[in-house]
Amino acid sequence: MTIYLDMNATSPVMDDVAKLVQKMFVDEYGNAGSRTHEFGARAKKAVEKARQQVADVVKADKSEVIFTSGATESNNIALLGLREHAEQHGKKHIITTGIEHKAVLEPIEYLEMQGFEVSYLKVGKNGLVDIQELKSELRDDTILVSIMHVNNETGSIQPISEICEVLAEHPAYLHTDAAQSFGKLPEGLENERIDLISASGHKLYAPKGIGALIMRRRGFIKPPLKPIMFGGGQEKGLRPGTLAVPLIAGFGFACELAQKKTHAWQKDAQELKEELISGLDNLGAEYNGSNTSPFVLNFSIPGINSEAAMVMLKGIAAVSNGSACTSSSYTPSHVLTAMQLDDDRIAGAIRVSWGPMTKSLPVKAIVEKLGQLR
Template sequence: MTTYLDMNATAPVLEEVAELVRTMLLEEYGNAGSRTHEFGAEAKKAVEKARQQVAEVIGANKSEVIFTSGATESNNIAILGLKQHAEEYNKKHIITTKIEHKAVLEPVQYLQTCGFEVSYLDVDERGLIDPQQLRGLLREDTVLVSIMHVNNETGSVQPLSEICEVLGEHDPYLHVDAAQSFGKLSMGLENSRIDLVSVSGHKVYAPKGVGALIMRKRGFIRPPLAPIMFGGGQEKGLRPGTLAVPLIAGLGLACEIATKEASNWQEHAQSLKTTLMAGLDGLGAKYNGCDTSPFTLNFSVPGVNSEAAMVMLKGIIAVSNGSACTSSSYAPSHVLTAMQLDEERIAGAIRASWGPMTDSVPVEQIVNTLKQLQC
């Protein structure tokens, strides 16, 4: 049986979460916007409970949480939603990094076509930014700094506390794409200097199709986001459309479980990672990224091409060689390219990722298969 090691792409739903979603779909199916009967009232109650559960992961207030379809939509609202404010105050400079997910890079690139200027932070060979470069790029007209927490390809963890310290009392809003960390590796996200946090449901063992955007208030004022879609007054007017109550309830429960279990999950994940690395060390593997998440290992084995490896590993493990959102593209990884790794190392890069449902990793089979490709 194939061992699934691609949980950075998507992960299975926790059993308790799946059962709750099923119940909400079949028995408690009211519309949270219906005010005239108990079905609607119960649905709204479920949504507000989930809002609290999501907020508690990072010590936010439930009033600061809006629900979306996932981190991609949350990123778009956080970035494009500032356009009107930026134009009104003539603050049209954005800072981001070269290794962001396309769900950040493409909205930013769109704003460039609208007259915005974008500065891109470099990363070193570890996949980490230099907070001092950020300090040097800040300007009076900088409206937004958008930096992911944990990279989806390498697992490199950006130094959020140092980033927040550099921003200090500067005005720009700080947006963090926390798709790969929220609930699993949340340390740092509780920093009140982070204004906007994007959350993905299916990366924290909730269903696909649901996420959240946490909008911290400065004082009593929330970030000045304008809606990017129209057609209803839901979610403080920022995200119109009937709320997906079953999915939202599932996300809430997943967040509650994560709050209780995160340290156990991290310990288990690190054990799997250490075991796999011990086997790969014998092949002379190089590890792409540093200070990485225990849930991710990106590695290159000398003499082994990742495409050939994935073919040979079919039936043993399911892994990837990049982001699932760009898997149809054969262009070299923009993340590993930004890290200035050599072409052979990039061509050989394989990403393995796991979670609490991963009992073990078939290290011996993996090593023996890769060894054949080295010959």
């Protein structure tokens, strides 16, 4: 039986979360915007409970949480929603990195076409940003710094606390795409200097189609975002549309469970990772990225192409060779390219990712199969 080891792409829904979602679909199907009857009142209560559960992950106020369809939409609202404010104040400089998810890079590329200037921070072979380069790139007209927390391909954890320190005295808004860390590796995200945090349900064992954008106030002033869609005025007028109450309730419950279990999850995941590394060492594996999440391992084995490796592992393990969002593309990984790895290493890169549902890894079978390709 094939074991699923592609949880950075998407994850199964936890059993208790699935039960709650099912109940909300079948029994509590009211519209949270309906104020004239108890069905709507109960739906609104479920939404507000989930809003608190999401906020608690990063020690935010629940009024700072809006629900979206996922981190991609959250990223778009955070980035494109600042455009009007930036133009009004003549601050049209953005700082980001070359290893961001396409859900960040493409909105920023759009802003670049609209006259914004973008500085892309370099990363070394360790996949981490250089804090000194960030300092040197900051300008008086810098409106936004957008740096992801945990990279979806390598699992490299960016020094978010140090980034916050650099920006302590600068007015630029700080946005982080936390799709791969929210609830699983929350350390650092509670820093009040982070203005905007994007989160996704399906990376935290909740349903697909739900996410959140956390917009922290500075004192009493909220980030000056404008809506990028219109029609209905839901979610503080920033994100219109009927709220998906069952998905929201499920995401909130997943956040609550994650808060209780995150340290145990991290410990178990790290043990699995060390076991896999021990096996792959026998094949001379090279590991891509430093300071990486316990839930993912990106590696290359000299002489082995990732496409051939994935075919060889069919029936054993479902793994990937990059972001699911660009899986239809045969161009080299933009993340590994930005890390300045050589072509053969990039072509051989395999990503293995797991979660708390993963009780063991078929290390012996994986090593044996990959060894046959050498």
